[in-house]
Amino acid sequence: MKTLKTLALGASALAMASAASAEISDGKVKIGLLTDMSGTYSDLAGPGAVAAAEMAIEDAGAMAAGMPVELVTADHQNKADIAANKAREWGEAEQVDAFAELVTTSTAMAVYEIAKQQNKVVLVSGAASSPLTNDACIPSGIHYTYSTTALANGTGKAVVAEGGDSWYFLTADYAFGQALEADVTKVVEAAGGQVLGSIRHPFPASDFSSFVLQAQGSGAKVIGLANAGADTTNAIKAANEFGLVAGGQSIAALLMFITDVHALGLETAQGIQLTTGFYWDMDDETRAWSERFMERTGKMPSMVQAGVYSSVAFYLKAIEATGSDDTDTVMEWMRDRPIDDFFAKGGTIRSDGRMVHDMYLARVKSPGESSGPWDYYEILRTIPGEEAYGTLEDSTCPTK
Numbered sequence: 001m002k003t004l005k006t007l008a009l010g011a012s013a014l015a016m017a018s019a020a021s022a023e024i025s026d027g028k029v030k031i032g033l034l035t036d037m038s039g040t041y042s043d044l045a046g047p048g049a050v051a052a053a054e055m056a057i058e059d060a061g062a063m064a065a066g067m068p069v070e071l072v073t074a075d076h077q078n079k080a081d082i083a084a085n086k087a088r089e090w091g092e093a094e095q096v097d098a099f100a101e102l103v104t105t106s107t108a109m110a111v112y113e114i115a116k117q118q119n120k121v122v123l124v125s126g127a128a129s130s131p132l133t134n135d136a137c138i139p140s141g142i143h144y145t146y147s148t149t150a151l152a153n154g155t156g157k158a159v160v161a162e163g164g165d166s167w168y169f170l171t172a173d174y175a176f177g178q179a180l181e182a183d184v185t186k187v188v189e190a191a192g193g194q195v196l197g198s199i200r201h202p203f204p205a206s207d208f209s210s211f212v213l214q215a216q217g218s219g220a221k222v223i224g225l226a227n228a229g230a231d232t233t234n235a236i237k238a239a240n241e242f243g244l245v246a247g248g249q250s251i252a253a254l255l256m257f258i259t260d261v262h263a264l265g266l267e268t269a270q271g272i273q274l275t276t277g278f279y280w281d282m283d284d285e286t287r288a289w290s291e292r293f294m295e296r297t298g299k300m301p302s303m304v305q306a307g308v309y310s311s312v313a314f315y316l317k318a319i320e321a322t323g324s325d326d327t328d329t330v331m332e333w334m335r336d337r338p339i340d341d342f343f344a345k346g347g348t349i350r351s352d353g354r355m356v357h358d359m360y361l362a363r364v365k366s367p368g369e370s371s372g373p374w375d376y377y378e379i380l381r382t383i384p385g386e387e388a389y390g391t392l393e394d395s396t397c398p399t400k
Contacts, residue, residue, distance in 0.1 A: 023323045023325070024325050025326075028067050028068050028070055028095075029064045029065075029067055029069045029319055030090075030094065030095055031069070032072050032074075032090040032091075032096040033049065033050060034074055034083050034086060034111065035101045035102070036077070039077060040228075041104060044103070044302040044304050044305075045101060045125075045308075048299065048305040049125070051293065051296050051297050052301065052305045052309040053071055054071060055292065055309055056308075056310075064316045064319040064320050065319050065325075069316065072096065076102075078203075084111060084114055087110075087111045087120075088114050091118040091120055099120060099121070100122075100125070100312055101124075102126055103125075104126065105132070105179065108126075109129075109132070109175065115138060115140055116138045120140060121330060123144055123311040124144055125305075126304045127143075128146060128147055129148055129180075130147050130148045130179055132147070132353070133395055134396040134397055135398070138399070142334070143353050144307050145304055145355075146359065148176070148179045148184075148255075149389055151183070151275050152187045155254055155273055155274055156184040158361055159222055160191040160193050164221050166195075166196055166222065167188050167194070167195045167196065167222045167223075168198065168224070169184075169185075169197075169198035169224045170199055170211050170225050170226065170235060171226040172200075172226060174203050178226075180226040180255065184224055197218055198226075199215065203231065204231055206234060208234050208238035209238055211235070212244060215239075215244070216249065223239065225251060225252065226255075227255070228257070229257070229260065232260055233260050233263050233264050236253065236272075237264070237268070239251055252273070253273075255274075257276075257302040257303065258279070258300060258301075258303075259299065261364055261376045261377075262300075262374070266376065269376075271363065271366070272363070272364045273363050274364070275383070277306075277343075278301070278343055279303075279377050281374075281375065281377070282379070285342035286342050288342070309343070310343035314334060318333040335349045335350075335351065343357075344358070345357070347385070350392050351392065356386065357385050359382075360383065363377070365378055
């Protein structure tokens with residue numbers, strides 16, 4: 001795998017580093033970011049996630065505890081074996097201290113295993129599955145941005161409350177899709193609704209015709225899309241072509257990003273409800289950071305990309321404060337302090353690795369409601385962190 005970019009300081013900074021604290025191993029702090037650079041999830045993560053991590057490092061002065069900070073990146077191609085092999089190589093041969101981003105649950109779980117063996121910090125922004133803070137948790141893993149539990153407690157609950165009491169799932173056939181379907185099923189059934197069935201589609205998929213026709217034939221009021229990225233946009237396009245909504249059924253896009261809305265256009269996406277951990281137009285802080293991101297990338301950030309910045313920035317603050325890149329020392333500092341930045345207000349990292357912060361239920365605006373490019377969401381309500389993620393007592397993490 002090829003390293004796409006490395007951030008480092010010049011000779012003068014390295015001279016400063018040699019005199020800095022010996023608590024920083026090998027004279028530098030090194031972060032390895034694994035993401036999908038060209039596939040199904042590249043728009044919501046990918047190059048934008050790399051840009052967000054670069055911004056966090058640059059905003060820290062490319063230094064932490066007097067030592068230079070480096071970023072190495074690679075395309076994991078949404079494959080667990082590639083992610084695991086690269087993480088192992090980085091940890092053993094390149095002295096990477098922390099792994100970041102990790103869109104796609106299978107890659108995150110694979111890297112968790114490597115990080116557990118090597119005792120490395122993992123900052124997960126892109127992967128969603130709730131097992132990351134349950135049975136698959138590790139002591140040095142932080143599930144930062146969102147989860148399938150939060151999506152179920154946001155979009156799932158909202159759709160059921162509006163009368164969507166019979167569901168049929170169109171599910172990506174891997175760990176993420178299965179976890180999302182399971183978490184939403186719990187919410188639907190707890191509210192007295194019923195699930196009429198589901199169909200699994202390959203990941204990734206391009207032709208959703210047969211899957212949409214089977215969902216349409218189920219007679220369910222709600223077709224729940226337990227997928228993400230290009231899979232979600234392709235499924236919605238197919239549903240429109242076959243008149244699913246016109247025929248009286250509704251679509252619940254259980255994980256939808258602002259990049260998906262942008263790809264679909266408001267004419268197609270209008271009215272869809274979704275749950276998000278971040279929206280660029282929330283307040284002055286979110287707008288200021290997002291406009292910087294826009295200048296750099298040409299797009300407004302997804303919640304994954306904003307989460308990458310926040311998680312990397314918080315990790316570097318921990319190293320600066322402790323004067324150490326020792327995993328146990330850094331993890332203890334991060335668990336003991338709140339996260340207060342443009343991404344999260346009063347966010348906390350629990351002992352199961354869950355970063356608990358408020359989520360938001362949003363509705364996609366119609367073309368007439370939008371004031372211009374990227375003005376896509378109406379925020380319907382704030383979902384308090386504990387309501388979104390559940391309590392620590394709900395977690396089945398064995399090391400909590």
